[in-house]
Amino acid sequence: MKLHAEGEESSRNTERTSGGHYTGGYGQVREWRGRRGRDVRPQRRIAPERYLNGSYPFQVKFTPDDLLNGSKWDTLSQEIWDKFIKSQQTEETFRKKMNLWRYLFITIKTIFPRYGLYVVGSTMSGFGLDSSDMDLCLYVRPVDDLDPRSHALLHLNYILSYIRSFDPNAELIQAKVPILKFRDSRNGLQVDLNCNNVVGIRNTNLLHCYSRLDWRVRPLVALTKLWAQAHDINDARHRTLSSYSLTLMVIHFLQCGTVPAILPRACEAGGAAGGAGGAGARRAHNRSSLAELFVQLLQYYADFPFERMAVSVRAGARVPVAACRAARAHKNDPHQWKLLCVEEPFDLTNTARSVYDPESFDKIVSTFRTSAARLAAGLRLADAWPQR
Numbered sequence: 001m002k003l004h005a006e007g008e009e010s011s012r013n014t015e016r017t018s019g020g021h022y023t024g025g026y027g028q029v030r031e032w033r034g035r036r037g038r039d040v041r042p043q044r045r046i047a048p049e050r051y052l053n054g055s056y057p058f059q060v061k062f063t064p065d066d067l068l069n070g071s072k073w074d075t076l077s078q079e080i081w082d083k084f085i086k087s088q089q090t091e092e093t094f095r096k097k098m099n100l101w102r103y104l105f106i107t108i109k110t111i112f113p114r115y116g117l118y119v120v121g122s123t124m125s126g127f128g129l130d131s132s133d134m135d136l137c138l139y140v141r142p143v144d145d146l147d148p149r150s151h152a153l154l155h156l157n158y159i160l161s162y163i164r165s166f167d168p169n170a171e172l173i174q175a176k177v178p179i180l181k182f183r184d185s186r187n188g189l190q191v192d193l194n195c196n197n198v199v200g201i202r203n204t205n206l207l208h209c210y211s212r213l214d215w216r217v218r219p220l221v222a223l224t225k226l227w228a229q230a231h232d233i234n235d236a237r238h239r240t241l242s243s244y245s246l247t248l249m250v251i252h253f254l255q256c257g258t259v260p261a262i263l264p265r266a267c268e269a270g271g272a273a274g275g276a277g278g279a280g281a282r283r284a285h286n287r288s289s290l291a292e293l294f295v296q297l298l299q300y301y302a303d304f305p306f307e308r309m310a311v312s313v314r315a316g317a318r319v320p321v322a323a324c325r326a327a328r329a330h331k332n333d334p335h336q337w338k339l340l341c342v343e344e345p346f347d348l349t350n351t352a353r354s355v356y357d358p359e360s361f362d363k364i365v366s367t368f369r370t371s372a373a374r375l376a377a378g379l380r381l382a383d384a385w386p387q388r
Contacts, residue, residue, distance in 0.1 A: 048102035056091040058126050060084075064215050069289060072379065076291035079381040084219035087226060089128035096187040097123055097134050104136070107162065115140055115155075120200040126211030127221045127247055136193040137200050149178065152195035156180045159193065199347045203244075206345060209269040210251050214262055216290055221250045223294060230385050231367045236354035240364060245342045245352045248313050250297065252342075255316040257300040258293065260285045265316030266345045291379070298372035298384070302365070310341035310350075319343065324350065340364065 067081055068074045097119065105117045121135030122128035140155050142148065156172055163170045163182045170182035180193040194200070211218050224246050228234035236242040241249075254263040263269070288296070304311075309318040321341050325334040329348035336353040339361040344351050355361050374383040 046102065046105055048098050048105055051098045052095065052102070056094055058089060058094065058128070059091050060088060060218070066287065067290070069287075071289065073289045073291035076294075076375075076379050076381060077289045080219055080223050080290045080294060083226065083381065084222045087129050087131070087222055088218075089123070089130050089132065093130050094123070094128075096189060100134065100184050100187065100189060100191070101136070108138075108159065111162065112158065118201055120204045122207075122243065122247075125204050125207035125247075126218060127207060129222060129225060132243070133190045133192055135200065136191060137197055138193055138195045139198065140196060142196065148196065149176070152178050152197075155195050156193070199344065202346050203344070206266060206269060207247060207251075210263060213264075213269065214254075216293060217251070217254065217263070219290055220254070220293055220297065221247050224250050224297065227371070227384055231371075233360075233364050233367055239354055239357045239360040241340075241352060241355065248342050248345075248351060249301065249311055251313050252311045252316075253297045253300050254293075255313065256318065257296060258286055258288065261316070262286050262288075263316075266314045294384075295372065295376050298368055298375060302369040302372045306340050306361075306365070310337070310343050312343040312345075314343060314345040314348075324348070 063081070067077055101117070101119050108115050108117055116139035118137040118139065119134070120137050122132045123134055138155060138159065140151070143151055146154075153172070153174065156178055160170060160172055160180060163180065167182040167185070170180065173179045173181060177194055177197050182191050182193070183189065184191065211221075225234060225243055228241060228246055232238075233240040234243060234246060236245075251263055255261055255265065305318075308321060310321050310324045312319040321337050324332075324341060324343055325337045327348045331347045331349050333349070336350045338350075338353070338356045339358065340352045340355040341350050342352040343349075355364065371384040374387075375381075377383070
């Protein structure tokens, strides 16, 4: 799967903008006042329509033949699978997101014709929960003599005034990677919009490849996110782990925390996803159940030597934190490699740099240790959840 922001097929439709009305298949008729009224005659079908007109590729509706194997792990495996099925992103939610993308795409391109707009993150990677936010990337041609962060803030401020026409509470978060946060209350969608953080497009495609390699990957990622949310350790704004970091941690575990490995290094993932041979061979050699893998995952990070080593999906191995600090990459800052280190596969930054507070770090490690011990002893999913 490749992400698209440009159109694809010819269209004879004419839409009136800037002083006219636009319905566009999304919600109520709205009036737009741009710089000047004009007729827009699209020459190609826009990208959101490609997904709206196609079949939904992500929702799982089958039960794998090898989910249960007659062992002591069966009850826990079934609980994990049931929780995944109930929490996965539904076709209804996906279509709401695609309609919102279409609406924003046409609006933004009308006012700012040179902007591009991409959907990134779990919505498109296959790892989305039905409660997941929608992540968007606004692409603007970089300016050589302007700092990238200042450039992003400039353009996000342009967009902010238009977003506030339907969400007065929209907020521009001036973080290292600025984010425009807003809500589509009509459909109950929370949206995070960045500008020119194009690494998100690349890692979305990478994660999509991983989601297709083995049926156990998606439920393990979903369960790990839900588990982390239940323990309040899945919020980068509060110095804990982002969903992206948790996803990379699960993939890394399946690369080098299991024997034999279930997933390949990042550079091999695309080829393996394109042909069933590599994935099938790995699955044939490692038949661990969902339950076994989740218990092993918790124990892997309960014992992980975070003070010395970093999680690397790129290498498919643990790599020394010192090597990560020394990596020559445009966005890499040696000071961001502190307590918990998860390497971004493309720009080599630390995706877990939000965990810089010792108290937050200790809470995360303690949660892994406590959950691993309780789950191994009880083999019921409730044992890994907070004890009330």
